[in-house]
Amino acid sequence: MIHYQLRCEAGHEFDGWFRDSEGFESQAAGGLVACPSCGSVEVNRALMAPSIPRKGRELVVSPEPPPADALPPGPQTAGGALPDAVRAALQKLREEVEKNCDYVGADFAEEARRIHYGEAAPRGIYGESSEEEAEELAEDGIAFARIPWAPRNDS
Numbered sequence: 001m002i003h004y005q006l007r008c009e010a011g012h013e014f015d016g017w018f019r020d021s022e023g024f025e026s027q028a029a030g031g032l033v034a035c036p037s038c039g040s041v042e043v044n045r046a047l048m049a050p051s052i053p054r055k056g057r058e059l060v061v062s063p064e065p066p067p068a069d070a071l072p073p074g075p076q077t078a079g080g081a082l083p084d085a086v087r088a089a090l091q092k093l094r095e096e097v098e099k100n101c102d103y104v105g106a107d108f109a110e111e112a113r114r115i116h117y118g119e120a121a122p123r124g125i126y127g128e129s130s131e132e133e134a135e136e137l138a139e140d141g142i143a144f145a146r147i148p149w150a151p152r153n154d155s
């Protein structure tokens with residue numbers, strides 16, 4: 001016996017068992033092989049496809065972590081009118097950062113990378129970076145945080 005995957009003119013696929021390939025040819029030619037779905041006798045052997053699961057070919061593994069901006073945004077305030085408590089907390093945060101970290105200005109991304117790879121003394125730093133630089137740091141797995149920078153007390 002020989003097994004064929006068959007397809008009718010309407011595209012229905014079904015299985016057929018025949019004595020041999022000539023058995024199929026003669027039965028099909030004689031109109032003896034009918035589609036079980038629509039009864040059509042216009043039946044041909046379907047092309048045999050390699051047995052690769054469809055899903056398997058579409059599987060994509062993304063090694064990249066989700067971008068930082070995929071995180072839910074924090075609460076926002078508008079108009080520059082920060083509540084006093086928030087303003088005070090941010091000023092305190094700024095003081096702590098300024099006291100404990102080195103200011104590296106626009107070199108922040110470069111310096112953060114040097115520290116990450118052991119090329120510079122490990123320490124806390126702060127400074128400015130562009131959106132692009134921040135994204136690159138996040139992609140490299142370098143830990144940093146963006147904090148709102150409160151105006152100084154004396155300004």
Ligand SMILES: [Zn+2]
Pocket residue numbers: 008009010011012035036037038039040
């Ligand atoms: Zn059919």
